[in-house]
Amino acid sequence: MTISLDTVAKANESTNLSRFCRDTLSPLSRSDQRRWGEVYVRGLVTVPGRKSIRRICETIVGARADQCLQQFVNQSTWRWEPVRRNLAEHVTAESTPKAWVVRDAVFPKSGTSSVGVASRYVPAAGRTLNCQVGLTVMLAGDAAAVPVNWRLLLPRCWDADERRRNRAHLPATQRYRPRWQVMLDAVEEMRHGWGLAPAPVIADVAEQRDVEPLLRALEERGLGYLLRVGQQVPAWSSRAGANRVPTVGDLALLAVRPSARTLNWQIRTEARVAATRFVASPVPCEADAPGFGNVRMVRRYQPARHLLAQWTVGRNRPRATWLTNLNVARLPQLIDLVKLDGVAAEHLDRMQDDVGLRHFEGRSYRGWHHHVTLAAIAYAYRLGRELGDSREDLRIRPYA
Structure with missing residues (x-):
């Protein structure tokens, strides 16, 4: 019996992805959660086109198990924070990121029920969209950037709308806050909650009129x-x-x-x-x-x-x-940091379709956080596979 090289390659690929999921999803205490987490990540990596829960189940599980996967993503109570921290530690273990780049991720939506959805002006699109807006902190190097932390930017109109809040299972503690405060909260979680060594924070706040509170907050924290x-x-x-x-x-x-x-x-x-x-x-x-x-x-x-x-x-x-x-005497290095914002934007844009970041169809607060966390794991794996051993900056070589 002859086994083709293509069959061997696919088997090796499947093994590598399983090992990557086993390591990054290890904070999940239950074996069934880790199993469904791998199914979802595998679907985000391998399913072509739109990566809906139904298509992932049909392609990966081979049976109509969409209710189980739906429950894992949208209703299960597993905590996303330890998984994100674990992913960040995996990325930084291979190479120290040069910057923490803060970017907005836009999720166009139809209807008004998805958590945090509202009609708002999106600077990147240059027009008003009905959408969710997430904020992510990305660990960035010269050629790649991986999102490791996420926040959902809630508009003011959701604060007093108890009907929509209840339907989206939005915790009472989640209210509108200025973007700079949300950004600072995410950075502080990575710095103190996760114990990561801080890197320069890069962000585009050109749409913000008063930047002094953010400047002072960053300076006070060193x-x-x-x-x-x-x-x-x-x-x-x-x-x-x-x-x-x-x-x-x-x-x-x-x-x-x-x-x-x-x-x-x-x-x-x-x-x-x-x-x-x-x-x-x-x-x-x-x-x-x-x-x-x-x-x-x-x-x-x-x-x-x-x-x-x-x-x-x-x-x-x-x-x-x-x-x-930062030290402006080293102007070339400062310009290199300027370019990292473009690197992060390119990779976040690739995530939209490559791993189905914008394909999420759920409406709950918990489901949104679960999806973006698993999409980040899927993208980290794809990125590591693409970069392989030639990567000299932000390597994830054990899984290449």
């Missing part, structure tokens, strides 16, 4: 950050009766001077090569003279707080602006 901010954001907190505070955009215009710390960079795409310039400048905390025209003369600065601006050659306004407390 966390490094690189936050993309809008150019209309005030450069510092003003005192009562003070003159108009300059914006980040104002400081970016003033920062372009011969003595500024700058670095020219080339961005290569398939279509062309674009020249861009990065400029770093300290952020003052208050002006010594009325108005902000003399902001160049400011002598008092926020401790280690700097502005980073990206200029496209030939433009009269910066393309993007960031606030950071």
Whole structure:
């Protein structure tokens, strides 16, 4: 009897995936939960097209066991926090992430019953969508990023809607909170609850008008950050009766001077090569003279707080602006961190269909958290398989 190489490869693949699931799902105390967890992850990895619970069951289990899998994902009481922590430890065991990148994940929905769903403007889409919005913290390296922690961003309209809250099994403690507070909570859980060594926090808060509370909270905790901010954001907190505070955009215009710390960079795409310039400048905390025209003369600065601006050659306004407390003397390394936000965005976008992140059909709060946790495990496995032994940054080589 001849066994084809393809059959052997499939058997090895199945064994590797089982071993990966056994390790990452080990915090689940019950054997039946670990078994159904592997079925779901295996389905997210291997089932083509839409990865519904019914299709996963038909493909993986070979029987109509969708009620059992439905119960495991949507109603079972297993805790997702230890599983996420375990996944994070697996990722960091191979290589220390260069950053914790915070991104939003959008789940378009029809209807109004899915937990946290609302009609809201989505900056990434440039339009208003009926959707859920999740926040994830991703462990990022030069070529890959894995989401390990999640939060569901609840809109205000869900706070007083007891009917929808009860139907979605939303805990009483879960209420609307500003995005920066949700983000800080997720980061603190990873740092103190999980005991992970912190990395610089990268986030896009360009849609947030007041970023000072987040900046102060990160600084008080001794966390490094690189936050993309809008150019209309005030450069510092003003005192009562003070003159108009300059914006980040104002400081970016003033920062372009011969003595500024700058670095020219080339961005290569398939279509062309674009020249861009990065400029770093300290952020003052208050002006010594009325108005902000003399902001160049400011002598008092926020401790280690700097502005980073990206200029496209030939433009009269910066393309993007960031606030950071990292060492701007190492500007190339700082720009490498800027690029990690794009790496994280690319991988989160791939997850939407590759492992069915946006295919979840459940409506409950518990089900949403179970699904995104298992989808992250599925993506970590696929990523490790793709990168294999050539991976030098964020490796998951034992499962490649």
